[in-house]
Amino acid sequence: MGEALENILEVKDLSFAYKDKKILDNLSFSVQPNQFVAVLGINGAGKSTLIKCLNKIINFDSGSVKVCNKPLSDTSIVELSKMVSYVPQSVSTGFSMDVYDVILLGRRPYIGWRIGKNDRDIVQSVITRLGLDDFIFRKFHTLSGGEQQRVIIAKAIVQDPTLYLFDEPTSNLDLSSQFEILYEIKNLVLNREKKCSALVAMHDINLAAKFADKIMIIDDNSIYCYETPYNALNRETISQVYGVDSDVLYPDDPKIPQINVLKPNRKDNK
């Protein structure tokens, strides 16, 4: 992207229903370059559905999505995969492969049959950058959850997208792996050579507050708020969306709120 791109992602009136059950109702928002957007919400709020709608995994019912100013409806799956990389919560392997070959799959949208020197170079630089050198000939399924996640992220980076979509990338991971993965995502969106952004569905509010530039909370099938962590996270919002009483603290940084959950305040828990 040579010229300045105003919005990496533009979503207008996006709606999706599954068998008469509304899941997403008229969502409109945009994502600017170099932003880490955390998508929060309770289980079943539609976080994963939203992510999958932006990626053609799910075909939404109405509304429009533009990635890099190109409407999703006019973009083929191959073209889209050059602009958008998706990292699922986990990849359950049907047939396992060497880690090197898994990462190489990220070049699939760009190559016919032969892998060029350029493709190999990109793969190798990403492998080195994520510290995966020691893994490249191990079978993917023998890696731990955190290692697998890093491999899939490497594959996503190799795809050279403008928009990264992460669907709960840290749910299965231990504390330090969660930090490593989020740190890596943060590094991606701060890269100044390629202006890209990440939309990250996640559960951990405190990690979201630490890493995200903006927080989007999805509640009742629509966007409850889309703000900086400082503005988005307060007692009222937490109580409204999650049904818990909490204290909001600012332990490290006056701009970064951390939520200390006290007790549920609602019997039905939505």
Place this chain on the structure above:
Amino acid sequence: MWGLDENYETQSGTQQNLEELVEERDSKHYFYLLSIVAVTLTAAIFALGIGSSESLGFWKTARIFLQFDEPTDIQSAILLEIRLPRILMAIFAGTALAVAGALMQGSLGNPLVSPLTLGVASGASLGAALAIILGFSVIGDGDSFFANIIPNTILVVNTFVFSLIVVFIILKLGQVRGVSAESYILVGIAITFIAGAIVSTLTYFATDQQLAQLTHWSFGSVSRPNLATALWVGVVLGAIFPRLMKYSWDLNTLALGGDDFAISTGVDPAAVRKNILIISALITSLIIAFTGLIGFVGLAAPHIGRLVIGNDYRKLIPCSALIGALLVLIADTIGRTIVAPIVIPVGVMLSILGGPFFLYLLLARRSERYG
């Protein structure tokens, strides 16, 4: 807060090293492939030389085959007119069924699938039963142009057409239910039962002679085609295979991560799956129309291939093909020599010899999970 980019600079020393390691691994794999080619060729020449009469040694056969030695008339007749078509057909059948199996396992993401899973076998049986018992044929009385190049034309054309019809029905119904891998497999199983029931009903009304013919057909044998037919089958397969290789990347993506992963990597799983299933069905039907039912190799060869070379379809397709060819060739050669002059059908031999071998591989190398 975020210390950036400093450690992002790639170190060219490490890079060079990585590239060499990958090249080393790939050349090791190509060496494996070439070794299997060599073993298969040796086995083929060996198989050409042995039989219930005119058993020749390996070198003698090789010299005759390479036209250094002049064969006697009887040697020429037995080697070139009886054994050569059979050996070629064994190689082609093994290649085709193994490749079809590898493709179907990958595109459906399921290690239990074989080329006969998706109704091809039941369609072929139905076609054979209709031809043998009711005398029904899709090409009338078979007194056509085909009859000159294909022995037993009616049976061959019938099995080919009916297996394709059944696969077509399965593809259409699978699409109605959604194009997921499970829907194809489930619809395939349902249709297999229906076609099986029709065949059972037909056999109920068949004469003893017709029953014997149908049973004989279902055993599977590579001895039926003549040299011209075998060569034609080879030409058709040779035309199809290079085109299959371009699906390697798509299959890698689908086999590793499933549909969502494929879409986000730029692969349309529905389209790839449909194309792969049609091609697999075509080459499977082509083979079993001539040979009858040969199972096992389509299931086992791709798995043995995975143990040898891994799951990368760029290498797995050729590797499965070679292992399939070798398996069928060995099974057929043992089948026709072990209690000669009685010939044990290749389908039976494959399961007797291949089954325990396959089990051994799976159990001995169970850490190499691939399914």
